[in-house]
Amino acid sequence: SCEFCLNSQTFSEKMSKVNNFRRYNPLIDEWIIVAVNRINRPWQGAKTTVSKNSEDTTSSDSRAPPEKNQLAPGGVRSSGAVNEEYQSTFVFENDFPSFTEFEKCAGEEENDDLFKQQEVRGVCKVICYHPDSKLTLATMDLKEVRTVIDIWNQQYVELCPKYDWVQIFENRGAVVGCSNMHPHGQLWASNYLPSIPLKKHQSQKKYFEKHGGKVMLMDYLDKEIAKNERIIMRNEHWTWLVPYWAFWPYETMLLPNRHVERFTDLEETEKQSLSSILRDLLIKYDNIFECSFPYMMGWSGAPTGSFLQQDCSFWQLHLSFFPPLLRSATVPKFLAGYEVFAEKQRDTSPEIAAKTLREMNGVHYSKRN
């Protein structure tokens, strides 16, 4: 099962009808969500997951008959809900969401310099990419990858008017808490701009003001192209690179070649070539250790909701990949002592990671003869 998408209790049974809240850490100027509604959810299979993962990262889930997989067409989820017999993509609301919209149940708010608490509202969804549990974005055909891009776009179109931030992301692999290998990602939309996109908002705005209206990530892309040390792959509309400041061992970023504020601003041809570079890059990732490479993937673009009335032209859309593997298919990067108290650290240079990815075979290891 999956730490973030599925649960093994009846939703209505355990869910207390209170909206969750977030609290402010005044020491490091950062907010934390407190999702008390998720408290009663045990994570079955966690123990097995860890040991299974150390032996076989492709996981046995993909070998189980489709009707056993909670994310497959017709699959029965722990909440009792039954999935549609979907043929392409399929979206449903998370059975144990971190964000809810209980209109009449306001959380307690506090507003002191040391005790700041805000109620949070929103929605959490699971996005199944394909009916076949054995496929991944790296092994689907281009038309199928394109349907995922279209469902992302459709979700943004639907949710952007209402929510200040719509986070589309994917946790792939047991080392990032998802042991269900069925191809799927998630979407969490909230009534506020969360800590990390808020920082990105402020940084890009500051750069824009300081540099006479230049877009930070456009300038950055130009310089990276000139330096040509960290670029992995380019096509007409997109550039895939290892950021100069990458933290995760194989962290990368996918940038549009032109200025694009939001996902919904992408043109037809850009979405088409996105499906191709996205699949190419995931193939290279899988080929590093010849396993279905675990990663955290997330889109970031200009905020929405109340921000739609503001000028956000300093924003540039980007897709980030944070893969946790370091030296083999089973050795994850640990976030440890010094990194949580003082400063994060990486052990290889971003340039070596870029070279490794650039030179990686472009044919998926499972499809070679």
Added chain:
Amino acid sequence: SCEFCLNSQTFSEKMSKVNNFRRYNPLIDEWIIVAVNRINRPWQGAKTTVSKNSEDTTSSDSRAPPEKNQLAPGGVRSSGAVNEEYQSTFVFENDFPSFTEFEKCAGEEENDDLFKQQEVRGVCKVICYHPDSKLTLATMDLKEVRTVIDIWNQQYVELCPKYDWVQIFENRGAVVGCSNMHPHGQLWASNYLPSIPLKKHQSQKKYFEKHGGKVMLMDYLDKEIAKNERIIMRNEHWTWLVPYWAFWPYETMLLPNRHVERFTDLEETEKQSLSSILRDLLIKYDNIFECSFPYMMGWSGAPTGSFLQQDCSFWQLHLSFFPPLLRSATVPKFLAGYEVFAEKQRDTSPEIAAKTLREMNGVHYSKRN
């Protein structure tokens, strides 16, 4: 072995004589250390560690004969160095340090808004707490815990004049990358103030200026005592609590009851009662799941080195505990998708965590009849 303290190659063989560097992430205003000197170090036993951990968190290392443990007296480390036949505590320089001091080998510096790189210099040490691999801070006697406090103090006294930041910390347990159960911690000292203490420096300073010379964490402690919801334990000199903004499932903070800027400002009686509350709190941690509870522990106080000339009276010393376990001895908290792209989240309230710890048995599970 231990991801952070030990390595399995000869230091002089593999270490390129270049100082490491750090790079700036302009999108989220944060620095990352790039420790290229650690690149060639493989982590033997990583695979075993993960699966071993899921079965037995007490680890088999503590059951091995002492001469096999690289951290025990007379132990032969992978670098070939042999430990002293120490009777109490023992400090040595990390065989594969993230910070070095090669005087003549300057790293390349860059200083652009988008490409900022600084050379870093410093020292990394391992601090063995006790000759007996089977003991921990939770099971040592008070006099022995006190020797650890004294060695911390001695290291601060020695290194503070030279380094802007001296981070004393401990990674305990395989889930935080340390599978060697010999009681030990670490110390990394650097010629600059790292990202997280820099934020704490700025936040406490701002609060001090805004509130007419009041110390943020002293005000915070006063209010927590009045609210009495998140206090776990107090003695004459120290208070142990769950911060209002705690992120890790059982995150806690230990605060002196009076204003103390730095560890070296602690008085004799405060160090004495520190050994007692420190052991009491680690006993409660171990009792949660009746295992040697994994954690990241780290001291933070006013910066040193060049900061010794400045007024840092807005700082309050504190010891933080970030334990990664969530629902059992084998289920760690995963830092996943939404948390790295948008905002961190916890699943239980800090108040429930405080109550659990407050009510936990005060006698170590291994010592009950």
